[in-house]
Amino acid sequence: MLTPEASENMATTVQGFGTSFVGQRDFWPDGSYITTEWVVLLFLPLIPLRSLRVTETTSEGGTPFYSKQGYLVRRELPIHLRQVLCVYGFLVFYVGLCALAAMASPLLPGHAAEIILVAVVIGTPWLVPWYARARAKTRSALGTHK
Numbered sequence: 001m002l003t004p005e006a007s008e009n010m011a012t013t014v015q016g017f018g019t020s021f022v023g024q025r026d027f028w029p030d031g032s033y034i035t036t037e038w039v040v041l042l043f044l045p046l047i048p049l050r051s052l053r054v055t056e057t058t059s060e061g062g063t064p065f066y067s068k069q070g071y072l073v074r075r076e077l078p079i080h081l082r083q084v085l086c087v088y089g090f091l092v093f094y095v096g097l098c099a100l101a102a103m104a105s106p107l108l109p110g111h112a113a114e115i116i117l118v119a120v121v122i123g124t125p126w127l128v129p130w131y132a133r134a135r136a137k138t139r140s141a142l143g144t145h146k
Helices: 081-107 112-142
Strands: 017-025 033-041 044-061 067-077
Touching: 017 044, 017 081, 017 112, 033 081, 044 081, 081 112
Parallel strands: none
Antiparallel strands: 017 033, 033 044, 044 067
8 A cells, every 4th residue: 555644644853852764674676665763862763663664755955954755655564673673783883882982092192083983973873774775775686685
């Protein structure tokens, strides 16, 4: 069933508080994937609310300060446990990596510590999901995705 989700039922975040879609998993050849809506606090996902199979439709903005993604909801699903565990796992990994970089900073000479810490804090939230998404899409296209 293809239904454009009404905007009042979609995730909304104001200054880091509200609900947001986090994660992309189980890609199908038609471009749809499963995402989960979360309660977020300071942009950190805390409580999963629902999972949906969606197709991206329109995108507005695209700046670090404003972006809006449209979705075509193909199906509402029970909360996708594997995706929820991966999101929580990523959060633990990210916090641990930041703590490790902060602890290593006194051991590095000059401004190297600050550069590494900034690279970890800024780069990890984009690089790890980008890699995972690219890998999942490749596996889906090859028909080896479980």
